Amino acid sequence: MPPRHASKVRTVGYKDISSTLIREIKEGVWALNELLPSEMDLVERFGVGRNTVREALRELQALGYIRRRRGARSVLASHDPDGGFVNSVRSVSELLDYAETAHSVHLGAEHIRVGERLAQRLDCPPGSEWIRLGILRSREPGGDPFCLSEIYVDPVYQDVLKVLDNDNRIFPLLEREFDIVLQQVVQTIEAAEADANIASRLKVPIGSPILLVRTTFRGSDGRVVEIGLAHFPAGRYKVRISLDRKPA
Secondary structure, eight states, rough: OOTTHHHHHOOOOOHHHHHHHHHHTTTTSTTTTTBBOHHHHHHHTTTTHHHHHHHHHHHHHHHTTTEEOTTTOOEEESSSSSSSSSEESSSSSGTTTTTHHSSSEEEEEEEEEOOOHHHHTTTOOTTTTEEEEEEEESSSSOEEEEEEEEEOOOOOGGGGGOOOOOTOHHHHEEEEEOOEEEEEEEEEEEEEEHHHHHHHTTOOOTOEEEEEEEEEETTTTSSSEEEEEEEEETEEEEEEEEEOOOOO
């Protein structure tokens, strides 16, 4: 006997699910900050596998409609979000959630010794050595990239690249594989211009305005274990930060 909903599994894709949910969101089926149906509810409703539902929810998050947290139901963040890739942040752990939901293309890894100019960008001593990993991120395969990430890892931990998982975030793997406790995350955001390399990767003219985000990760001993440089072209990325004030 064929499995239940077998015919639907072949015809319903994540785009169909996300389009249906977006239409319902715009129609006001859910109020702002209301919980959406669980993944299993959506699996039953659409007759698809859980991975298909997760892809649909990732797309809704990328578009800025919902907020997602592991182990919890999605929350409606906006009925009509702006265009571009929106990263909704409520805590330190969500600063780099866009790396999990975006489509990522790895550009390779190399062992480098930084010169004066790069040392200034990384805020590290000239001549220091790092493993550099390049990742190009877009909302979907074939779409215009919204971020060029350069991730610098202390060579002591270079083996982490061998276990790089699908969400493309290094710091959780450093904690897991090397028993490191990451104590501090410092993020610096500034306006910049796209040089020839960045412009080519992001498909924008040289000198175009970009957002340059440097994220530095320190262990409990104060040592810098990872530095990330993320380059976002104007109009393709937005951070939405919501912080709850603790009661006095």
